[in-house]
Amino acid sequence: MTATMVTDPVIDELIGICGPDNVFADRSSRVNRARVPAPFPVHRWAEHVPDVVVLPTTAEQISEVVKLANRYRIPVVPRAGGTGLTDGAVPLRQGIVVDVKLMNKILELDLDDRTVTVQPGINMLKLNEELQKHGVIYPDDPASYPCSLVGGRIGTSGWSLIGGRYGHTRDLVISFQIVLPTGELIWVGDGGGRKVRKSSTGYQLKHLFMGHQGTLGIVTEAVLELVPRPEAEFAAFFSYPDYETAWRSTGALAKSGLATLAGVVLFDEWKLAYLRRDDEAYIPQPDDVRCVVATAMYGTTDEVRPGAKRLLRIGKDTGGAYLGDEISQGDWASRHDRYATPLHGRLRDGQVVPMSWHCEDASINWTQLPAVREKWHDIVARLGDRFRIFDDWGMFAYTNGAFKPWGDYLTEIDVGIWEQELDDEAWDAWVTAKRDIAAVSIAHGGSISACHGACREGEVDLVPEELGGGWDVMKKVKRVLDPLNIMNPGKYLLDQAYEDGPS
Amino acid sequence: MIGFRLSAQRPPDPRRVNDVVVQRFDHVYEVDPALMRDHFQQHDLPAWDTRRIVDSRWEHLAWMHAHWADSVVSGEELMSAEE
Numbered sequence: 001m002t003a004t005m006v007t008d009p010v011i012d013e014l015i016g017i018c019g020p021d022n023v024f025a026d027r028s029s030r031v032n033r034a035r036v037p038a039p040f041p042v043h044r045w046a047e048h049v050p051d052v053v054v055l056p057t058t059a060e061q062i063s064e065v066v067k068l069a070n071r072y073r074i075p076v077v078p079r080a081g082g083t084g085l086t087d088g089a090v091p092l093r094q095g096i097v098v099d100v101k102l103m104n105k106i107l108e109l110d111l112d113d114r115t116v117t118v119q120p121g122i123n124m125l126k127l128n129e130e131l132q133k134h135g136v137i138y139p140d141d142p143a144s145y146p147c148s149l150v151g152g153r154i155g156t157s158g159w160s161l162i163g164g165r166y167g168h169t170r171d172l173v174i175s176f177q178i179v180l181p182t183g184e185l186i187w188v189g190d191g192g193g194r195k196v197r198k199s200s201t202g203y204q205l206k207h208l209f210m211g212h213q214g215t216l217g218i219v220t221e222a223v224l225e226l227v228p229r230p231e232a233e234f235a236a237f238f239s240y241p242d243y244e245t246a247w248r249s250t251g252a253l254a255k256s257g258l259a260t261l262a263g264v265v266l267f268d269e270w271k272l273a274y275l276r277r278d279d280e281a282y283i284p285q286p287d288d289v290r291c292v293v294a295t296a297m298y299g300t301t302d303e304v305r306p307g308a309k310r311l312l313r314i315g316k317d318t319g320g321a322y323l324g325d326e327i328s329q330g331d332w333a334s335r336h337d338r339y340a341t342p343l344h345g346r347l348r349d350g351q352v353v354p355m356s357w358h359c360e361d362a363s364i365n366w367t368q369l370p371a372v373r374e375k376w377h378d379i380v381a382r383l384g385d386r387f388r389i390f391d392d393w394g395m396f397a398y399t400n401g402a403f404k405p406w407g408d409y410l411t412e413i414d415v416g417i418w419e420q421e422l423d424d425e426a427w428d429a430w431v432t433a434k435r436d437i438a439a440v441s442i443a444h445g446g447s448i449s450a451c452h453g454a455c456r457e458g459e460v461d462l463v464p465e466e467l468g469g470g471w472d473v474m475k476k477v478k479r480v481l482d483p484l485n486i487m488n489p490g491k492y493l494l495d496q497a498y499e500d501g502p503s
Numbered sequence: 504m505i506g507f508r509l510s511a512q513r514p515p516d517p518r519r520v521n522d523v524v525v526q527r528f529d530h531v532y533e534v535d536p537a538l539m540r541d542h543f544q545q546h547d548l549p550a551w552d553t554r555r556i557v558d559s560r561w562e563h564l565a566w567m568h569a570h571w572a573d574s575v576v577s578g579e580e581l582m583s584a585e586e
């Protein structure tokens with residue numbers, strides 16, 4: 001078990017490594033890096049405040065910080081944008097937070113081999129502002145596009161709203177440099193060539209070092225894919241009178257085989273009812289608009305226009321009514337904005353309360369969506385019956401496959417939580433509900449998480465069940481690579497890897 | 504310079520849209536102030552500020568389209584060409 005020992009000499013050594021301006025032991029720097037936007041037991045905030053924050057500027061500094069942490073056995077928690085929704089960047093054992101935000105430079109733009117090399121603290125929106133001058137973009141587009149950073153995208157193995165066309169983070173990051181938990185710097189990718197997209201040499205280490213939530217090291221540089229900047233965008237939103245029709249239509253649209261199709265998303269009746277509370281696109285809709293399916297396409301104009309005609313025909317033939325350009329275009333352009341707004345929350349008497357947003361993000365096959373939906377809403381309804389601080393914000397199912405957007409769906413139930421009213425009893429009930437939600441996903445042949453990771457309280461208990469024999473391999477890998485359990489200890493139940501003492 | 508104008512300050516009276524929403528300006532919906540009483544109070548906004556926020560929102564959406572692609576294809580136009 002890692003112990004925390006951040007003392008003045010340690011801070012002096014950190015200053016020696018990172019410089020006096022890049023080490024922060026003051027209260028506000030630490031308190032502000034204790035949580036992420038996922039629901040948080042605010043009544044237990046103090047348990048998660050790190051001892052010290054460093055903002056390094058080079059890979060070598062990070063390597064030295066990690067080596068120091070091993071010498072003193074201090075936990076290290078990597079942090080990028082701090083927008084992760086599975087508590088990855090929340091320090092569970094205090095220690096050193098390595099915040100990569102100052103490492104935000106573009107290091108090389110290679111328009112011939114179509115790559116851009118960046119530091120991990122760069123944000124995709126800012127990166128694309130530069131890239132579009134050269135007729136290319138980096139198409140990793142999470143709903144957190146304006147605020148999450150490349151390091152966190154790799155740390156979570158993120159999911160992109162336009163992944164059906166361009167792939168998700170794991171498909172778009174070609175190779176990267178990582179500081180291992182013992183401080184060595186290595187490059188991983190497909191094989192050895194930094195700009196090679198496909199190789200059969202050796203083990204496929206790129207995937208191992210993605211989505212580990214900072215438990216296997218800190219990414220310090222990454223080579224990213226470039227695609228031509230799209231000439232044309234097309235978005236079509238369709239309405240339906242019932243879930244069954246909308247669900248079948250979703251399947252038909254996703255299976256259309258149209259190469260420019262970037263995503264199809266189905267909003268259920270609960271989501272529509274929630275949007276009618278305060279969303280200008282949905283308030284004026286007639287009552288028989290009960291479900292909505294949204295689609296989007298990107299590519300050359302020559303591909304998108306005929307593809308869009310075909311998509312409109314499929315939507316109509318499968319029972320959808322086109323909601324018009326204003327909603328389709330405007331709502332698609334709002335895709336990054338709608339989530340973290342606190343005033344969507346309502347008590348059952350309709351009164352507005354400030355609530356934070358929680359979302360479950362399972363991967364569920366298309367055939368299982370209706371059954372999972374019923375069970376998840378039941379779990380949240382029971383929770384709401386007991387505690388007024390929980391509010392069902394509806395569900396959506398979004399095409400999940402990279403390049404082939406059919407088969408399985410990122411399935412989200414959004415829940416509002418009035419955090420200020422949390423106490424231990426409500427928090428425990430919440431954790432139990434999350435465990436129940438995860439159990440439904442596994443029982444239906446799905447996966448607990450499509451994009452955020454599965455290390456929050458509650459759901460994490462079921463990770464061994466989901467992974468089966470793979471869970472034992474995961475523990476062995478952790479123990480071999482991080483013998484002193486320095487990197488983000490306590491996450492993913494990985495303390496179990498050390499149950500008979502450190503190796 | 505344009506001086507103080509009362510109409511730029513005071514929003515028009517609301518008209519009810521449904522049980523939970525009222526409307527003071529075209530295309531701008533507002534949560535019924537009666538629902539923002541017990542736990543969270545609604546802010547008073549001068550009319551010009553509401554207009555500024557709405558205009559900025561349209562600008563933001565236009566920016567987001569232009570950020571991702573050179574042009575936006577219209578579904579309405581495609582459908583009317585099919586007919």
Ligand SMILES: Cc1cc2nc3c(=O)[nH]c(=O)nc-3n(C[C@H](O)[C@H](O)[C@H](O)COP(=O)(O)OP(=O)(O)OC[C@H]3O[C@@H](n4cnc5c(N)ncnc54)[C@H](O)[C@@H]3O)c2cc1C
Pocket residue numbers: 036037077078079080081082083084085087088089100120141142143144147148149150151152153154155156157158159160161212213214217218219220339340451452488
């Ligand atoms: C409004 C909103 C919408 C969202 N929508 C999406 C979405 O559509 N798709 C999606 O995938 N996610 C989404 N998320 C979740 C979140 O944005 C992603 O998980 C994102 O990848 C986190 O990036 P970050 O830079 O904020 O990372 P952080 O939260 O700082 O870190 C995430 C994890 O990565 C680790 N980490 C950070 N930096 C490094 C590094 N350099 N090396 C190794 N590990 C590191 C951290 O320790 C942590 O475990 C959303 C979040 C919000 C708030």
